[in-house]
Amino acid sequence: MISSARPSLETAWKPGASWEVLRLRAELLARIRAFFAARFVLEVETPVLSRAGITDPQLLSLSTRLQLPGAAASQVLYLQTSPEFAMKRLLASGSGPIYQIARVFRDGESGRLHNPEFTLIEWYQPDHDHHALMDEAESLVADLIDLGPCQRMSYAEAFLTHAGFDPHREEPCKLALHAERLGLHLGGNGMHDPNIYLDLILSHAVAPRIKEGEPCFIYDYPISQAALARIRDDDPPVAERFELFVDGIELASGYHELADPIEQRRRFQADLERRRRLGAPEIPMDERLLDALARGLPACAGCALGFDRLVMLAAGVRDIQDVLAFPVIVA
Amino acid sequence: MTTYNTNQFKTGLKVMLDGSPCAIVENEFVKPGKGQAFNRVKIRNLKTGRVIERTFKSGDTLEGADVVDREMQYLYSDGEYWHFMDAASFEQLSASETTMADARQWLKGQESCVVTLWNGEPLSVAPPNFVILEITETDPGIRGDTATGGTKPATLETGAVVKVPLFVEVHELIKIDTRTGAYVARAKE
Numbered sequence: 001m002i003s004s005a006r007p008s009l010e011t012a013w014k015p016g017a018s019w020e021v022l023r024l025r026a027e028l029l030a031r032i033r034a035f036f037a038a039r040f041v042l043e044v045e046t047p048v049l050s051r052a053g054i055t056d057p058q059l060l061s062l063s064t065r066l067q068l069p070g071a072a073a074s075q076v077l078y079l080q081t082s083p084e085f086a087m088k089r090l091l092a093s094g095s096g097p098i099y100q101i102a103r104v105f106r107d108g109e110s111g112r113l114h115n116p117e118f119t120l121i122e123w124y125q126p127d128h129d130h131h132a133l134m135d136e137a138e139s140l141v142a143d144l145i146d147l148g149p150c151q152r153m154s155y156a157e158a159f160l161t162h163a164g165f166d167p168h169r170e171e172p173c174k175l176a177l178h179a180e181r182l183g184l185h186l187g188g189n190g191m192h193d194p195n196i197y198l199d200l201i202l203s204h205a206v207a208p209r210i211k212e213g214e215p216c217f218i219y220d221y222p223i224s225q226a227a228l229a230r231i232r233d234d235d236p237p238v239a240e241r242f243e244l245f246v247d248g249i250e251l252a253s254g255y256h257e258l259a260d261p262i263e264q265r266r267r268f269q270a271d272l273e274r275r276r277r278l279g280a281p282e283i284p285m286d287e288r289l290l291d292a293l294a295r296g297l298p299a300c301a302g303c304a305l306g307f308d309r310l311v312m313l314a315a316g317v318r319d320i321q322d323v324l325a326f327p328v329i330v331a
Numbered sequence: 332m333t334t335y336n337t338n339q340f341k342t343g344l345k346v347m348l349d350g351s352p353c354a355i356v357e358n359e360f361v362k363p364g365k366g367q368a369f370n371r372v373k374i375r376n377l378k379t380g381r382v383i384e385r386t387f388k389s390g391d392t393l394e395g396a397d398v399v400d401r402e403m404q405y406l407y408s409d410g411e412y413w414h415f416m417d418a419a420s421f422e423q424l425s426a427s428e429t430t431m432a433d434a435r436q437w438l439k440g441q442e443s444c445v446v447t448l449w450n451g452e453p454l455s456v457a458p459p460n461f462v463i464l465e466i467t468e469t470d471p472g473i474r475g476d477t478a479t480g481g482t483k484p485a486t487l488e489t490g491a492v493v494k495v496p497l498f499v500e501v502h503e504l505i506k507i508d509t510r511t512g513a514y515v516a517r518a519k520e
Contacts, residue, residue, distance in 0.1 A: 058365060058366055058368070059365075091367055105395065108338070108367070108368070109360070109362060110360060111361070111362075112360070113360075185384070187348070187385045187387040187388075187393070188393055195366070195367065196388060199363050199367040200367070200369065200386060201382075202363060203361050203362075203363050203366070203369065204361070204369075225365065225366070243363075243364070250363060250364055253365065304364075306364075329481075
């Protein structure tokens with residue numbers, strides 16, 4: 001069975017995780033705070049609720065309504081899917097290195113590795129690029145769990161090694177054939193966006209094969225998956241992003257952060273255009289982030305680490321429900 | 332017919348895939364942090380019993396399959412078909428050798444089975460989890476040998492051949508787990 005047995009009505013009041021695991025959670029949080037304190041990274045807190053949301057069509061925000069006293073009508077506020085935009089506003093106002101232990105929310109995400117409400121450890125280091133931040137992420141994780149030395153592979157190397165083709169140069173129409181060759185049969189009808197095949201092959205073929213080896217950072221993604229990362233004008237150009245895979249689990253994700261407000265606005269608009277095509281909900285782009293970028297975001301790299309997954313690795317459990325006091329089904 | 336989207340996928344759901352009725356055996360939500368969400372599904376073809384793996388993009392749909400399980404009593408076989416009766420309505424239906432598959436080697440009559448119907452036609456038959464059958468042929472027993480853990484083949488009254496402990500004798504009744512085909516214990520009747 002994939003997921004744990006559902007609790008019966010009589011026991012649903014009890015925690016999903018054991019006390020041993022809940023104590024481990026607390027200990028890991030304390031060690032994370034000690035790690036950043038020793039490096040003079042400032043702990044910050046930013047709001048969970050925001051007027052703007054994430055435009056990325058693959059991330060769905062939960063929302064709520066706020067009625068302010070004296071206001072004619074209530075307004076929609078979005079629950080953060082990550083604290084990134086608010087933390088960049090702090091960086092632009094001169095914070096220096098900062099980190100946050102943030103509760104984040106993603107609609108529609110639930111499974112062995114997903115709970116719709118979860119904890120991210122997110123931090124930003126001025127004057128770091130994504131390689132320097134990979135070094136720091138590796139030190140942090142090695143401080144918390146028994147982690148062997150991490151491999152580093154570019155996205156292209158990872159695909160060439162584990163999937164047998166060059167993801168940057170392959171013709172889009174061949175991606176479906178590569179997926180089939182790797183035993184990945186995509187159900188449903190019609191043609192799919194090339195990125196869907198790249199995501200399919202990365203998550204179903206490349207990541208599981210990395211599992212057999214050491215933990216691994218994959219970096220320099222296709223520019224079609226740049227998200228909020230800088231694009232480096234190589235041949236081919238790549239997005240300066242990384243992801244850390246441990247035991248086949250995507251544990252952390254980082255960017256050499258995009259700081260150009262014009263490029264950022266263009267990406268927001270492209271996201272909103274894709275949302276319209278997909279029939280995904282419209283969401284207001286974060287103008288305050290764009291204002292902050294216009295004032296100047298220091299060159300920096302940022303990383304978000306899934307704390308619940310880290311606890312899973314530390315505790316040696318297979319289901320995220322086993323590390324949460326109250327997983328969503330009994331929340 | 333109902334259609335189900337990936338959000339409604341769960342273990343046991345009966346759906347049509349490539350023109351065959353199937354049951355979802357395992358459903359895992361897989362999503363890269365920044366990327367497309369998928370449902371990785373293990374799915375059993377209810378005609379062939381084969382389990383295959385398919386991945387669906389979130390939001391994809393499958394048509395539901397009109398598959399129901401019905402508890403029915405096994406009556407007899409005419410050699411070509413195996414006949415079953417609904418003990419409440421007395422309605423009868425018959426299943427072919429292909430439909431019966433392994434189930435037939437455990438049935439002698441009167442057993443309560445689960446007959447799976449697709450659009451009203453038998454698709455598969457599940458015998459009771461445990462059956463008690465007589466041994467019709469086996470090597471002579473080694474009296475008192477309950478310790479060595481050795482086994483020997485034994486033919487049962489239905490024709491099935493199972494492995495039994497050395498001390499078991501011909502004409503004895505034994506209890507079999509039909510899911511594994513394993514000997515469980517000697518039985519009184």
